[in-house]
Amino acid sequence: MGDNVFVISAAMIPFGKYRTSSYVGLAVSPLIDAIRNAGIEKSDVDAVYVGHSYGGMMTGQRICKEIGLGTVPTVNVDNACSSGATAVHEAWQAISQGLIDVAVVIGVEKLTQFGGGTLPLSPEDREVKQGIIMPAVYAMRATRYLHDTEATPEDLALVSVKARKHGALNPFAQFRKEITVEEVLNARPIADPLTLPMCCPTGDGAAVVILASERARKRFESKPAIRVAASVLHSGHVAEGFRDMTKPEITYDSARDAYALAGIGPKDLDMIELHDAFSIAELIYYEAFGLAEPGHAVDLLRDGKTTFGGDVVVNPSGGLLAKGHPVGASGVAQIAEAFWQLTDQAGARQIDDARWAMTHVTGGGTAGLDHGACTIHIFEAA
Amino acid sequence: MTATIEAPASQPIADMEADSLIGNFPEGQRLVGSQCNACGCTMIGSRVVCSSCISRDVSRVALPSTGVLYSFTRIHVGAEGIRPLGYVDLDNGVRTLADIHEGDIPLRPDMRVELDVEDDWFFAPAADDKREV
Numbered sequence: 132m133g134d135n136v137f138v139i140s141a142a143m144i145p146f147g148k149y150r151t152s153s154y155v156g157l158a159v160s161p162l163i164d165a166i167r168n169a170g171i172e173k174s175d176v177d178a179v180y181v182g183h184s185y186g187g188m189m190t191g192q193r194i195c196k197e198i199g200l201g202t203v204p205t206v207n208v209d210n211a212c213s214s215g216a217t218a219v220h221e222a223w224q225a226i227s228q229g230l231i232d233v234a235v236v237i238g239v240e241k242l243t244q245f246g247g248g249t250l251p252l253s254p255e256d257r258e259v260k261q262g263i264i265m266p267a268v269y270a271m272r273a274t275r276y277l278h279d280t281e282a283t284p285e286d287l288a289l290v291s292v293k294a295r296k297h298g299a300l301n302p303f304a305q306f307r308k309e310i311t312v313e314e315v316l317n318a319r320p321i322a323d324p325l326t327l328p329m330c331c332p333t334g335d336g337a338a339v340v341i342l343a344s345e346r347a348r349k350r351f352e353s354k355p356a357i358r359v360a361a362s363v364l365h366s367g368h369v370a371e372g373f374r375d376m377t378k379p380e381i382t383y384d385s386a387r388d389a390y391a392l393a394g395i396g397p398k399d400l401d402m403i404e405l406h407d408a409f410s411i412a413e414l415i416y417y418e419a420f421g422l423a424e425p426g427h428a429v430d431l432l433r434d435g436k437t438t439f440g441g442d443v444v445v446n447p448s449g450g451l452l453a454k455g456h457p458v459g460a461s462g463v464a465q466i467a468e469a470f471w472q473l474t475d476q477a478g479a480r481q482i483d484d485a486r487w488a489m490t491h492v493t494g495g496g497t498a499g500l501d502h503g504a505c506t507i508h509i510f511e512a513a
Numbered sequence: 514m515t516a517t518i519e520a521p522a523s524q525p526i527a528d529m530e531a532d533s534l535i536g537n538f539p540e541g542q543r544l545v546g547s548q549c550n551a552c553g554c555t556m557i558g559s560r561v562v563c564s565s566c567i568s569r570d571v572s573r574v575a576l577p578s579t580g581v582l583y584s585f586t587r588i589h590v591g592a593e594g595i596r597p598l599g600y601v602d603l604d605n606g607v608r609t610l611a612d613i614h615e616g617d618i619p620l621r622p623d624m625r626v627e628l629d630v631e632d633d634w635f636f637a638p639a640a641d642d643k644r645e646v
Contacts, residue, residue, distance in 0.1 A: 257557070261610050264591075271584040274584045274622065275622055279622075320589045322590070369564050371556045372607055373602055376583075
């Protein structure tokens with residue numbers, strides 16, 4: 132284990148559709164706000180890590196030059212939906228190893244550039260050539276999960292209902308209206324059994340966090356901070372044959388490693404921001420995180436154990452389903468939510484006495500892999 | 514000056530040359546697989562390297578025409594109307610993504626399916642599965 136690392140600031144724009152904003156236009160405001168909130172000068176920044184998947188060449192440098200933040204290394208990171216969290220992981224590594232003291236991490240994505248439709252995947256991939264799309268991957272997980280367990284389509288809808296309920300409390304969320312189980316089930320089908328509200332929306336977004344070493348944090352210690360208790364990144368492992376799509380090994384492995392690093396278990400967590408790109412994912416991840424035994428995630432959901440007032444609030448921000456999912460921005464936005472919750476800045480969605488938070492993003496549809504990437508962070512109130 | 518040893522050049526793999534998953538074999542039209550002659554690992558598609566032992570001694574083989582439907586969905590978005598798609602675990606253990614034709618029998622996970630080729634290839638409920646409830 133290396134040196135302690137802290138998140139000392141967070142800022143983001145509400146996720147939504149900003150057709151008149153470029154990657155630069157999306158990211159510059161939260162970048163300035165995060166620097167100001169931290170009480171640092173741009174000259175204090177030792178390195179910049181930028182997560183995005185569709186921003187093109189030198190996205191980070193294009194953003195940083197607008198505020199004259201240069202000279203220091205700027206690293207552009209692509210890991211699909213895990214891009215932003217992978218950028219945080221890289222910053223954490225550099226600080227925990229004592230190489231640098233202050234890192235800015237930007238997550239940014241502009242999905243409105245594609246004019247709608249499902250996420251563009253690599254045209255070189257075998258299954259992409261056959262016509263796979265991300266909703267179909269998750270839909271097949273859902274079909275199998277409903278076949279193997281007592282879960283029903285109503286449970287898939289209930290995940291979306293909870294997400295929208297949380298999103299209604301979050302000024303950063305793309306969807307801020309509540310929805311009923313009936314409305315979810317009767318909505319437009321996307322890939323059976325998933326309907327439109329069981330799928331995350333496309334949109335644009337940018338989020339920024341600033342990480343600092345213990346030494347640097349003491350220089351700016353008038354500001355609130357949270358400690359990074361674990362930062363874990365795994366890649367998918369190929370299976371040429373059978374794979375249980377309801378038990379994604381990449382998330383099981385990442386959660387195991389994150390708990391070990393943090394020295395805590397699932398019962399200690401007060402909140403989780405998890406990768407609910409499609410509603411089925413939330414149920415599968417309850418099990419992967421050890422919140423429920425395999426096949427029994429719906430018990431937690433139906434009993435309200437994962438909403439406000441429950442044992443652990445899952446996706447207090449509304450998650451990807453309600454807050455939105457601008458690919459490269461999502462992992463950083465999750466950490467911004469953890470920062471605000473653990474420093475008592477979460478407004479109407481504040482979780483009482485929150486001490487431990489976990490954030491989780493996967494990434495990528497690639498033939499033979501469950502996911503291409505998975506990043507998990509655990510944070511402790513400092 | 515000439516060095517005593519010259520570093521050999523690695524060569525690119527022409528993996529875009531033959532990317533059709535269906536091919537002609539003595540037993541008829543079958544999905545194309547690759548079998549590693551070093552470790553026996555079998556994989557979908559025309560492959561040059563074994564993903565298990567990284568041997569390059571890999572042979573083109575016909576994959577079984579029957580298997581079990583692991584899971585499926587019907588895609589409602591896109592230009593082609595409703596499109597059923599599923600993962601099939603072939604009888605030798607290799608998994609493939611495939612278009613699924615539904616016919617009269619409702620699809621369900623774990624049902625037996627078999628390959629059929631018309632204009633394009635797809636899997637449909639197998640004759641021996643139709644006897645099951």
